[in-house]
Amino acid sequence: MTAASGTATVVGGLGAVGSMFVELLRAGGSTVTVVDPAGSDPDGDVVVGDITKPSDRVLAHVESSSVIVLAVPEQVALAALPSLRTSGALVVDTLSVKSRMDAAIADAGREGEFLGLNPMFRPALGPRGRAVIAVPYVDGPQSVRFLDVVRSWGASVAVMDADRHDRLAAATQVLTHASVLAFGVALAELGVSADELLAVAPPPHRTLLALLARVAGGEPEVYWDVQAGNPYAGATRKALFDATAQVDRAAETLGDFTTLMKTADAALDNRSGELNAECQSLFDRIAEGHRE
Structure with missing residues (x-):
């Protein structure tokens, strides 16, 4: 995925963090679908659903995406892992704590890349000139490309492990x-x-x-x-x-x-x-x- 292409699903995309990622990805040229139980957005690109108990429609978007952003609370992100087992997408969380997700991914039995991001600012401020911490739980070329996208938004990226x-x-x-x-x-x-x-x-x-x-x-x-x-x-x-x-x-x-x-x-x-x-x-x- 580059800053100007790709298909992404943002789970929790109607929340503050999720909507920031939706806006930035769309501005970069990506096709973005929002999965959220809360309702629809003005663009009409929202699938109403629960990622922890996904409908066929939700699973279809998950399966067809190159990036899945989990902008959800920790308990939802952890419960969503089984639904992502067969996806080849890069999975990105936005959690403020990384160690439990790190351990859960190790036990999830899913092949594929996982990347943790923590924007160290309020979403309304935007990423330009601000720091984002990146935790590559399972690293690879998709994660590297996505971090390049984050840098293209004007953010500085600090890469480290979950405990750090x-x-x-x-x-x-x-x-x-x-x-x-x-x-x-x-x-x-x-x-x-x-x-x-x-x-x-x-x-x-x-x-x-x-x-x-x-x-x-x-x-x-x-x-x-x-x-x-x-x-x-x-x-x-x-x-x-x-x-x-x-x-x-x-x-x-x-x-x-x-x-x-x-x-x-x-x-x-x-x-x-x-x-x-x-x-x-x-x-x-x-x-x-x-x-x-």
């Missing part, structure tokens, strides 16, 4: 979201209003308030799935809890607090200067927007 993906997702998503939500819960306990905070907030605090608005205003099921589904989520939240306790203890002496700050900075390796400059640029943009 889940560890990075825990650090970038579980830890981030838990930190922001904990910040919001702590604010609620302090009894200060948003109006009061915004009247005096320095750039770091205003940035955290904006992050809180974005996360807490999102879909609970999406954020819960990140916290509940990743096998490293519990250990990640415990690390956050323990780190908060370390900050509390280090506040007793300047020496301990200085050591703690050095430990935190060491997590950035040699990228501290670059990221500090990026933070300053972000704060400058926030200040300009606030003045407007």
Whole structure:
């Protein structure tokens, strides 16, 4: 499959992630059919059906596709594997956790290529200039070609195995979201209003308030799935809890607090200067927007 040809079936293609793939594949010249139990789309290219209990019509599209995208929850993707056993298509999932799918594919008894993708952004933002993690469960030429298609959309692609993906997702998503939500819960306990905070907030605090608005205003099921589904989520939240306790203890002496700050900075390796400059640029943009 190239960016300008091919036949694809997007299961769950009426959802946010699925519709992004439908739009991008169609824009590249692919013929795309949506399989979704939710109904029809304006183009009329939707087969109403359940991939876990496929009708003959659903199976016909699966059998004739060169790519099948599973833009569905994990339990649906896992249950769909038997329906894909006889297809020669490249199967692509969009799950935020990869290790269970990796194990299930190994036990599925199906020959063919499987590729896991995790777009590290909200679908509405689009892939251009953003990162996509790729996990080739069963690699081959179809996967290589599809990743070229993803790169043609303007995304950067980081290829890794399932365990490494889940560890990075825990650090970038579980830890981030838990930190922001904990910040919001702590604010609620302090009894200060948003109006009061915004009247005096320095750039770091205003940035955290904006992050809180974005996360807490999102879909609970999406954020819960990140916290509940990743096998490293519990250990990640415990690390956050323990780190908060370390900050509390280090506040007793300047020496301990200085050591703690050095430990935190060491997590950035040699990228501290670059990221500090990026933070300053972000704060400058926030200040300009606030003045407007």
